[in-house]
Amino acid sequence: MQQNQHYMYPQVFWTNSSAVSGSDFPSPGLCPIGIVPHQDARPPLPVPKRKKHRQNKRDGTCLCFLVVFLLTFFALTGVGLAMFQILHLQQELESMKELSSSGHVPQSPEMLKGLRNGTAEKKVKRRAHLTGKANQKSLPLEWESTYGHAFLSGVWFENKGLVIDEAGLYFVYSKVFFRGQTCTNQPLQHMIFKRNPTYPDIQVLMEDRKINYCVARHMWGRSSYLGAIFNLSRQDSLYVSVSEVTLVNFEESKTFFGLYML
Incomplete structure (x- = not known):
């Protein structure tokens, strides 16, 4: 009778599908019978935030288009100003040629004394x-x-x-x-x-x-x-x-x- 008292019954654990013996577990620290966690109780895997990535990509594209537009605008503005200055100088040259051919040169203060706004004085030779x-x-x-x-x-x-x-x-x-x-x-x-x-x-x-x-x-x-x-x-x-x-x-x-x- 004493031998029967020392007989060790195998430990049985229950899962959601079938019963397994205690020898199938790697360590005794796992959950006892009746407390085995269900597979659905595991924490969900993190989902990549695709919407935010697409939003950042869209913002970067808009910023690139804005920079290109500003650079093109400034370049066209500079070309326009340069062409305006060239046309203005050509008109002044033509008027000076006409006056010079007639033997008369306008005696305006700007042409005789030049502009004195901190720059070198320009005078007619x-x-x-x-x-x-x-x-x-x-x-x-x-x-x-x-x-x-x-x-x-x-x-x-x-x-x-x-x-x-x-x-x-x-x-x-x-x-x-x-x-x-x-x-x-x-x-x-x-x-x-x-x-x-x-x-x-x-x-x-x-x-x-x-x-x-x-x-x-x-x-x-x-x-x-x-x-x-x-x-x-x-x-x-x-x-x-x-x-x-x-x-x-x-x-x-x-x-x-x-x-x-x-």
């Missing part, structure tokens, strides 16, 4: 170069102011003379080429003079006089050049005169007259 004009019979000499190498900038050309509109230091020059078929030893005179409404008489600035410049019965040619710096006043008018206009060769490379402001 006052200068002129006149070339000889053929078929002349009277004095002072006439000049070509628009064709060939002739030009005007900030200086007026009126009644055969250059008119100064701004006082200052100017370099004045003139070259005359004399040529004759026979020699008469007549003195050759080349002169630059000025006039001003405030003075009654002319004022000689420079003069050149040549004698014994040729040999009898031979064709001859002689150049005369004048050039110096003068302090000219407003409304001064400068002219060129010679002793004999019929002896002057009026080719533009041989006879000319001009000045420029220092």
Whole structure:
């Protein structure tokens, strides 16, 4: 009877499907009979948040499109402004050419004194170069102011003379080429003079006089050049005169007259 008391009955555990023995469990710490958890009691696996991922992807795409749109807008705006500036400069250049060809340059404060908004002062470069004009019979000499190498900038050309509109230091020059078929030893005179409404008489600035410049019965040619710096006043008018206009060769490379402001 004692042996029967020590007989060990196998432990039986119940599951949701069938009964298993205790030897089938890896350890005695599992749930006893009647408390085995049901398979449906296990915690659910985490589900990936796909909606949030799609939302982030959609937001990134919108942001990319916005950046591209802004960059394109700024680029087109810059191109438009550049084209506007180019057209504006072309219009100003055309108007300046028309005024320069007529011998008149607008004397507005912006063009003469420039803008003084903290930037460098912009001024019109006052200068002129006149070339000889053929078929002349009277004095002072006439000049070509628009064709060939002739030009005007900030200086007026009126009644055969250059008119100064701004006082200052100017370099004045003139070259005359004399040529004759026979020699008469007549003195050759080349002169630059000025006039001003405030003075009654002319004022000689420079003069050149040549004698014994040729040999009898031979064709001859002689150049005369004048050039110096003068302090000219407003409304001064400068002219060129010679002793004999019929002896002057009026080719533009041989006879000319001009000045420029220092």
